[in-house]
Amino acid sequence: MKSIFTLIIGLLMLCSCSPELVPFTSQVERDIGLSKQQLTKVQFFNSTPIVLYRELSKNTTEVVSGEVKIVDGKQVEEIVIAPRTPGVIVSSSSERMGISFEKGADRYLVFGLNKHKSGAYTVLARDWNNNIGYVDYDGREYSISAQSAATFLMINMQKLKNLNVKSRTAKGRTVGEL
Numbered sequence: 001m002k003s004i005f006t007l008i009i010g011l012l013m014l015c016s017c018s019p020e021l022v023p024f025t026s027q028v029e030r031d032i033g034l035s036k037q038q039l040t041k042v043q044f045f046n047s048t049p050i051v052l053y054r055e056l057s058k059n060t061t062e063v064v065s066g067e068v069k070i071v072d073g074k075q076v077e078e079i080v081i082a083p084r085t086p087g088v089i090v091s092s093s094s095e096r097m098g099i100s101f102e103k104g105a106d107r108y109l110v111f112g113l114n115k116h117k118s119g120a121y122t123v124l125a126r127d128w129n130n131n132i133g134y135v136d137y138d139g140r141e142y143s144i145s146a147q148s149a150a151t152f153l154m155i156n157m158q159k160l161k162n163l164n165v166k167s168r169t170a171k172g173r174t175v176g177e178l
Helices: 002-017 026-032 157-161
Strands: 021-023 044-046 050-056 067-071 074-081 086-093 096-100 109-114 120-123 127-129 132-137 140-145 153-156
Touching: 044 086, 109 132, 120 153, 153 157
Parallel strands: none
Antiparallel strands: 021 153, 044 153, 050 074, 050 140, 067 074, 086 096, 096 109, 109 120, 127 132, 132 140
């Protein structure tokens, strides 16, 4: 009985220390009201694993950042981004964001507003064929499954609640003012 009580206390302590991750949606984006510049200071996380893979030809000897596996007699490079991996914005435009989960100039995935997923930002593929999406990553084309593409971005709301944004509005100047 004493060990069960200790286990429950331990789990409660662990849960209280874990970040309050919530899906980053268009509604959350409106509610927090941060500018694109301020969003670059927000820590993002992915909700589920993302697996990128590409088939290596016999002439391909360079492996970028994944591990090589043999699948059905073919060499495949695979890059796995585990759930809750921290990522940062490296580019953004209207309803799209480039999120990088590792260092490197072109090592990012594009996430976009998905109205079918309650306005969450999900992985965007450049093209789709038979439930396989194609994304550009580190200057190469990788494949991504529909399951990986359903991954959405999350943010730590607790840290945002503690974020202090100092902002002011310029009043303007008139001719003749010193």
